[in-house]
Amino acid sequence: MRREAVTGEKFDQASVLKPINKTLKFVFVGKLVHPWYDVVDEGIVAAIADMKKLGINIEYKWDSPATADINEHVKKIEANISARPDGLAIACLDPATDTQVINDACDAGLHVITFDTDAPESKRVSYIGHDSFHSDGIMHADLLAKLIGYKGKVGILSGSLGAPNHVAWVKGFKEGISKYKDITIAFERPDNDDLQLALDLTESALQAHPDVKGIFCCNASNPIGAARAVKNAGKAGKIKLTGMALMPETMAFIKEGVIDATLEQRQWEEGYWGVMYLVALNSNHTIPDKHPIPATWITKETLMK
Missing domain, CATH: 3.40.50.2300 (Response regulator)
Structure with a gap:
């Protein structure tokens, strides 16, 4: 059966995208200051380098509590809502408590994603990390x-x-x-x-x-x-x-x-894709609700290979 040609005006989907004409500023909030996040940081740096090749400049900082203290964690997020970065990535310490402050950030018009650990009932746009x-x-x-x-x-x-x-x-x-x-x-x-x-x-x-x-x-x-x-x-x-x-x-x-x-858990990926998705959101791209990252068993035998 022959398909009839579609006539009339065509909607240009690319027209909904927004150009990035400024240096983007992102904030990453870990559950606490911990060397585990050093590998996440390596992924962030790699993604920023890749974006720079495309002409997109990014500045970022970590703003994590010194210890796993939920009150301090919430204060860090609240302070960054006031600072209004172009993207906010949060590793949730206690989803029940973090959900409200994440929703506050989203309601304030910020681009918010979670990584490492999620707050699935919040308004965050996407979660990047292990989920099993x-x-x-x-x-x-x-x-x-x-x-x-x-x-x-x-x-x-x-x-x-x-x-x-x-x-x-x-x-x-x-x-x-x-x-x-x-x-x-x-x-x-x-x-x-x-x-x-x-x-x-x-x-x-x-x-x-x-x-x-x-x-x-x-x-x-x-x-x-x-x-x-x-x-x-x-x-x-x-x-x-x-x-x-x-x-x-x-x-x-x-x-x-x-x-x-x-x-x-391959947390390098969390940093890399965290940057990529926050850039995408600033361009008005769609991103997935969840980006699962698998874990790998490490033993003496695997290290010796």
Whole structure:
């Protein structure tokens, strides 16, 4: 069947795009000041360099609270609403609390995206980051169960109690470990994404539970803190450790055999695409509601390849 030619005036879709005739200013607000975001920053710098080649100039800054304090986190976001940047990227510390201030930013006409952790009920335009936290926890449970021979006591360093990814990782781990009737959870301690606190908590936990056989760590700090404590106790390789992210010290502990495995989230992509999407929004492009970024298992074997 022959299609009839369409006659009449054609709508030029490109006409809705806006030229960028100024230096764009973006702000990134992490959950806290943490070296995990250094890799995000590398992605930001790469994206800015790519945009510069196209004639688009970008200035950016980080404005994160010193610690995982939700009140300080909200204050940082509020201050940047008043500053009115051309783009605001937020790693949510507590979605229930962050949602209102994110909505305030959107209602003020700012381009707002989230990364690392989302506030899905907010008015943010897009989320960039890993989004299978619960299933990650289940996989960690299966791996740790295997590493300890499917029986014995394990512990959990649970990170920040309001951080949605930490909560989902722990929930998934508990669900997964419940399948193994000969495994019990000896302790669960929140470390607030603080390396020194994770070290201290692990040391006290090992004293209280000297027969613990494995520890699940759910952020970038606590695998390092736990590994230091385990190594200091002379139990490297005897107590199995799994965790999240791949910091330089984490990598060293994996090569040494103190940490058995981590899930690396490829956060470089979060920084890169965060910049790209904020530029797109300033040009009146559409962007996806969610940009999922997969995680990759890192073990001693994968590092040696």
